[in-house]
Amino acid sequence: MFNFFKLADINPLPFAFKKYIPKKIFNRLKSLRNFFKYILICLFLSAGFVQATNPADSLLLKLKTANNDSVKAQTLIDLGDAIESSEPNRAINYYKQALSIAEEHAQENEFYQELLITCTRYIGIVYHNQNANDKAMEYFMRSLRLCEKHQHKEGMAASMNNIGMVHSEARNYESSIEYYQKSLNIAKELNDTFGMARSYNNMGVTYANMGNIQLAIENYQKAADAFEILDLQYYRAAIYNNIGTYYLSLIHEMGRNDSTLIYYQEALSFFQKAAPIFQETNEQFDFATSLANIAQTQVQLYEFLPKNHPKRSSYLNQSIANAKKSLKISKRINSFETIYYSAHALKEAYKFMGNNNLALEYAELIIQNNDSLLTQEKEHTIAEIEAIYQTEKKEQEIEQQRLEAGKQRLRFNALVAGVLLLGLLTFSLYRGYINKKKAHGIITEQNSILEQANAEILAQRDELEAQRDMVMSQNHELEEVYTNMTHSLQYAQSIQAAILPSEKILQQVSPDFFVMMRPCELVSGDFFWATAFDDYQIFCVTDCTGHGVPGAFMSILGVTALNDIVTRHRITNPSEIMGHLRHNVIEAMSQNDPEQIHKDGMDMSLCVFNSRTRELHFAGAGLPLWIVTDTPEVINLSSPKSIKTGDFSLLEVKGDIMPIGKSPIIRPFTNHVIKLGSNHIRIYMATDGFADQFEEGTQKKYGISNLKNLILKNAHKEFTEQKNILEQTFDNWKGKGVHIDDVTVLGIRI
Numbered sequence: 180m181f182n183f184f185k186l187a188d189i190n191p192l193p194f195a196f197k198k199y200i201p202k203k204i205f206n207r208l209k210s211l212r213n214f215f216k217y218i219l220i221c222l223f224l225s226a227g228f229v230q231a232t233n234p235a236d237s238l239l240l241k242l243k244t245a246n247n248d249s250v251k252a253q254t255l256i257d258l259g260d261a262i263e264s265s266e267p268n269r270a271i272n273y274y275k276q277a278l279s280i281a282e283e284h285a286q287e288n289e290f291y292q293e294l295l296i297t298c299t300r301y302i303g304i305v306y307h308n309q310n311a312n313d314k315a316m317e318y319f320m321r322s323l324r325l326c327e328k329h330q331h332k333e334g335m336a337a338s339m340n341n342i343g344m345v346h347s348e349a350r351n352y353e354s355s356i357e358y359y360q361k362s363l364n365i366a367k368e369l370n371d372t373f374g375m376a377r378s379y380n381n382m383g384v385t386y387a388n389m390g391n392i393q394l395a396i397e398n399y400q401k402a403a404d405a406f407e408i409l410d411l412q413y414y415r416a417a418i419y420n421n422i423g424t425y426y427l428s429l430i431h432e433m434g435r436n437d438s439t440l441i442y443y444q445e446a447l448s449f450f451q452k453a454a455p456i457f458q459e460t461n462e463q464f465d466f467a468t469s470l471a472n473i474a475q476t477q478v479q480l481y482e483f484l485p486k487n488h489p490k491r492s493s494y495l496n497q498s499i500a501n502a503k504k505s506l507k508i509s510k511r512i513n514s515f516e517t518i519y520y521s522a523h524a525l526k527e528a529y530k531f532m533g534n535n536n537l538a539l540e541y542a543e544l545i546i547q548n549n550d551s552l553l554t555q556e557k558e559h560t561i562a563e564i565e566a567i568y569q570t571e572k573k574e575q576e577i578e579q580q581r582l583e584a585g586k587q588r589l590r591f592n593a594l595v596a597g598v599l600l601l602g603l604l605t606f607s608l609y610r611g612y613i614n615k616k617k618a619h620g621i622i623t624e625q626n627s628i629l630e631q632a633n634a635e636i637l638a639q640r641d642e643l644e645a646q647r648d649m650v651m652s653q654n655h656e657l658e659e660v661y662t663n664m665t666h667s668l669q670y671a672q673s674i675q676a677a678i679l680p681s682e683k684i685l686q687q688v689s690p691d692f693f694v695m696m697r698p699c700e701l702v703s704g705d706f707f708w709a710t711a712f713d714d715y716q717i718f719c720v721t722d723c724t725g726h727g728v729p730g731a732f733m734s735i736l737g738v739t740a741l742n743d744i745v746t747r748h749r750i751t752n753p754s755e756i757m758g759h760l761r762h763n764v765i766e767a768m769s770q771n772d773p774e775q776i777h778k779d780g781m782d783m784s785l786c787v788f789n790s791r792t793r794e795l796h797f798a799g800a801g802l803p804l805w806i807v808t809d810t811p812e813v814i815n816l817s818s819p820k821s822i823k824t825g826d827f828s829l830l831e832v833k834g835d836i837m838p839i840g841k842s843p844i845i846r847p848f849t850n851h852v853i854k855l856g857s858n859h860i861r862i863y864m865a866t867d868g869f870a871d872q873f874e875e876g877t878q879k880k881y882g883i884s885n886l887k888n889l890i891l892k893n894a895h896k897e898f899t900e901q902k903n904i905l906e907q908t909f910d911n912w913k914g915k916g917v918h919i920d921d922v923t924v925l926g927i928r929i
């Protein structure tokens with residue numbers, strides 16, 4: 180008996196055996212799909228369509244000679260299709276290469292947009308076939324978003340269908356039905372009859388798993404009607420067979436009750452609809468199976484109906500006729516499975532008729548076919564039992580020898596221990612006598628010393644009480660000073676918070692971002708700053724000299740100067756912005772204290788993103804820029820320092836080794852230009868506070884390499900989760916140790 184598989188948008192497998200069939204038979208028939216693929220490849224080769232012993236060979240030759248990206252991308256997809264079932268990981272690699280080409284040209288024409296959608300969905304399907312449903316869901320959702328962006332209705336329907344299948348396998352049945360229904364609505368809008376059949380069938384499977392009989396049957400029937408319109412008779416017959424099997428499984432699960440007769444009649448009706456279609460399409464195995472299903476159902480109807488029922492005898496006679504016909508076909512095609520079920524129906528029928536000789540004959544046929552399927556498994560089981568017996572016997576002999584040896588060791592150890600204990604007791608008694616004699620002399624001497632020490636302690640006690648009173652008075656004065664200082668710092672903190680920008684300003688740049696700020700005092704020398712106007716989004720992270728109050732003053736100076744340079748004068752070149760800022764800092768710090776210009780300044784990492792040209796400009800003073808991307812080859816960087824984990828790479832762009840302030844070397848800051856095209860990247864900027872933090876109990880710094888690896892390892896996660904991981908890592912590293920510097924880390928996606 181058969182159950183119908185869910186239909187994916189490509190390569191649907193029509194059906195699979197029910198759970199009651201032996202596992203070995205099920206696995207053997209499951210391989211039919213690969214067998215059919217092999218037959219198709221042979222047909223192509225014999226017809227001259229492929230000029231190689233392996234279809235992939237000619238495609239690899241075509242890939243080497245491809246003279247444009249469109250041919251190359253299509254060939255990569257064909258290569259992935261050719262090896263998807265045998266080498267899925269290699270197929271994914273080909274699909275991803277085609278995906279990169281499509282992403283590069285996606286803005287040019289609709290061909291590359293459709294190619295982008297197809298590659299994304301195909302990758303998801305291969306992951307789904309590998310049971311990697313988390314990765315499959317990621318690519319199905321990406322495909323759906325691309326389809327929605329480009330209004331690709333057919334792709335939306337296919338992606339929603341695939342998402343529904345993943346939810347169904349995870350037993351998220353309500354979400355599964357929701358996506359199947361969305362796919363169905365689009366198929367109706369496009370008048371796509373096969374798409375409607377696919378959705379109806381998959382909803383039927385899900386409703387069946389939920390135990391909703393009515394909706395399962397309704398959707399199966401709608402799928403069958405749609406396949407009839409398309410003249411796909413084989414699919415229609417398979418669904419009829421599926422419905423019949425479902426009714427019998429309900430009887431098996433619920434037991435016989437008032438609904439049993441209706442379920443038997445419905446099952447028989449659908450099996451009888453499937454059989455002639457399989458016969459017309461010359462599907463001999465399926466035709467034999469349908470006849471066996473009919474015969475078994477008719478036997479069970481005979482057993483269930485009362486003796487005076489007018490059709491009871493005819494059901495038994497029809498069962499014998501159908502089972503014999505199925506048995507004849509099964510023997511011709513050498514199908515042990517259908518021989519088994521046909522013989523089972525004949526055995527039951529002849530038993531009810533009282534013909535025990537024929538019933539016994541078919542029972543022997545059942546045993547023969549069952550034995551032919553299970554002989555190898557039995558031999559393997561017997562060998563395993565024999566091996567277990569021999570192993571247990573050997574273990575018992577070893578255990579007996581071990582116990583005997585243990586007894587001998589125990590006797591010897593007891594003898595040795597007795598001798599040692601006797602010697603130790605004698606030595607202890609002698610040593611105790613000597614120690615007691617010495618202790619008596621020592622105690623006498625110590626009593627004299629203690630009496631003298633007691634007099635000195637009494638004098639020291641009086642002196643300590645006087646010192647305690649003085650310390651308590653000083654402590655009270657210090658608490659008042661500390662309280663006043665804390666109130667002043669808290670007020671300074673509120674002033675700094677009012678002047679520095681809030682995190683909401685970053686929403687003008689991108690909705691996906693996080694900011695981790697950990698000042699080591701109430702006020703901070705670190706700050707971030709951002710603004711947006713016209714086509715420009717500008718943002719930076721800055722580390723001012725010192726921390727606490729001095730750093731806070733420098734941060735206010737920096738924010739004020741940036742507002743004037745960028746917001747007021749509309750300067751958008753990063754190197755020019757930092758040059759003007761350096762001039763302002765030097766001028767401000769040299770007015771009244773010339774010596775201070777050698778000490779105070781800022782380190783900065785500053786980015787300007789042009790949303791129209793998709794160019795990212797960067798300049799740095801002592802701080803680098805880190806770019807995380809899954810397509811590092813399309814980002815134009817000169818000699819980047821790169822590290823890689825999984826699909827993502829981290830590219831580092833160094834800043835200039837000079838501060839924003841007075842320094843021995845003063846030259847224009849370097850302006851780096853990075854062309855992004857249609858690629859999305861994750862940007863990270865950080866001050867040195869995280870990397871310089873010492874581990875609790877040691878003098879070991881966390882290190883810049885560890886910070887970059889931590890960011891790269893978690894770059895695929897949501898920014899909120901990334902921030903939590905950074906904060907937890909910092910807290911665990913620092914522990915109860917001293918927080919030595921202000922910490923700021925900014926992550927943003929553009």
